[in-house]
Amino acid sequence: MKFNSSRRKFLKAGLILPAVGLVSTNDSYAFSKMPDNVAYRVLGKTGLKVSTVGSGVGIEPDPQVIARAIDLGVNYFDTARMYGNGSSERITGTALKGKRDKVILATKTDGRTKSDIFKDMEASLNALNTDYVDIYHLHSRDTPDTITDESVEACEMLKKEGKTRFIGVSTHDVHAVADHILKIGKFDVVQTTYSYAIGGAPLRQEAISRLYAAGIGMVAMKVIIAVAGFIPRDINLPKEGPLAAIKWVLLNPAISTTVPYTKNIAELEMNVRAMAEAYTPQDEKMLYTRNQEIRPLYCRMCYECKGKCPNNVPITDELRFLAYYDFGANFHQAQDNFRRLPEEIRSVHCSDCSSCAVQCPNGVDIRNRLIRAQVLFA
Ligand code: SF4
Ligand code: SF4
Incomplete structure (x- = not known):
């Protein structure tokens, strides 16, 4: 899609x-x-x-x-x-x-x-x-x-x-x-x-x-x-x-x-x-x-990337939480949602990947956006 x-x-x-x-x-x-x-x-x-x-x-x-x-x-x-x-x-x-x-x-x-x-x-x-x-x-x-x-x-x-x-x-x-x-x-x-x-x-x-x-x-x-x-x-x-x-x-x-x-x-x-x-x-x-x-910044929730991260990052979810903050100015909601993710998911850091294995067909800069979410809400 x-x-x-x-x-x-x-x-x-x-x-x-x-x-x-x-x-x-x-x-x-x-x-x-x-x-x-x-x-x-x-x-x-x-x-x-x-x-x-x-x-x-x-x-x-x-x-x-x-x-x-x-x-x-x-x-x-x-x-x-x-x-x-x-x-x-x-x-x-x-x-x-x-x-x-x-x-x-x-x-x-x-x-x-x-x-x-x-x-x-x-x-x-x-x-x-x-x-x-x-x-x-x-x-x-x-x-x-x-x-x-x-x-x-x-x-x-x-x-x-x-x-x-x-x-x-x-x-x-x-x-x-x-x-x-x-x-x-x-x-x-x-x-x-x-x-x-x-x-x-x-x-x-x-x-x-x-x-x-x-x-x-x-x-x-x-x-x-x-x-x-x-x-x-x-x-x-x-x-x-x-x-x-x-x-x-x-x-x-x-x-x-x-x-x-x-x-x-x-x-x-x-x-x-x-x-x-x-x-x-x-x-x-x-x-x-x-x-x-907002093309590189806002995830369209198309779920095309679902299950594609080799490290099991729930890309759409983490990007949605980031949107609560970046687009909704709601830091608490973003952090609260992020912190409900299982510990093994939260411990994955996209900054450890030199490049992202997942391409977004809608132009979202997945790796950099996820790094931002992981740093902000950890
Ligand atoms: S990051 Fe891209 S591919 Fe993944 S859900 Fe969002 S818009 Fe779709
Ligand atoms: S940067 Fe690495 S860990 Fe993050 S979504 Fe892409 S492949 Fe997965």
Whole structure:
């Protein structure tokens, strides 16, 4: 799979998608009076009506940003048990006090056994200060073998007990797990990486379309990261880059909502404009330019390099953690993820290789990027 480096292919990846089918703002899931300029879509077979711009509350959420998001009509909030070792859920739970019925709340478990998944759910409900979540995801499941019968059974039991209304899978490699998810036939929602920088990959597009056609509600994550960050540091980042990037994602009618991580109220207020504004030629030019600038730096998560390092470095994972810092300015999240890798993996240093045995078809400077990650987060 080749990165769409030509302008023509980039346009093809985004602009020729079918017209977006928006849900009427009168069909709100949670609001008696609708804020203006909020667009909703139905989240697949869940029937939930979600604001097309949601909120990825991330590892260090700001309660004021959460409160303002609700005021602006954002009704979808996404967190995870492992974000900040539970602090993300705790802050979110506090910020949602008295407002729980206004939002659709998703969280995730990294648990692999029934017992760990049940334990995580209890901890999540406690931290989020609620009796139930709306969507419970198996977190970061990038290969079929990580979605085991045991984990599916655990999710179904939690659904039966009313602790979650729906169940889902969060994945960085939707192409790798789509068939498995469809075969299992139990999941209501899939959350996956999708952005202008990576979304044009045909296999990823095709997997998203197939899941959507089967009634799975699709949530896009990492939608703005490649345009919101600081690298290269010697260029002026386009102020409205994140807005353009969200608009690009929403061109795809299969995507019901997006969960950009928003650091402050100004960013939030800009991002929510994506629900009401059209994608323009200026947006496309801005994103195309940025895409070229970050070519050697930003891993497109195509997984072409999977298993190719003779020293077993999980290249895509380490590069994703680096992106949390270089593009998301989130050092803690990057380091936290890196330090969860097994010791034998963390002890491999790319600086010991004189050249890298792996070539990236998308132009990423793998060795130097990995050296940077390994030095920063060790
Ligand atoms: S580093 Fe690997 S996963 Fe990332 S874009 Fe290159 S080949 Fe794809
Ligand atoms: S530099 Fe060496 S250790 Fe690092 S990814 Fe390449 S081959 Fe693997």
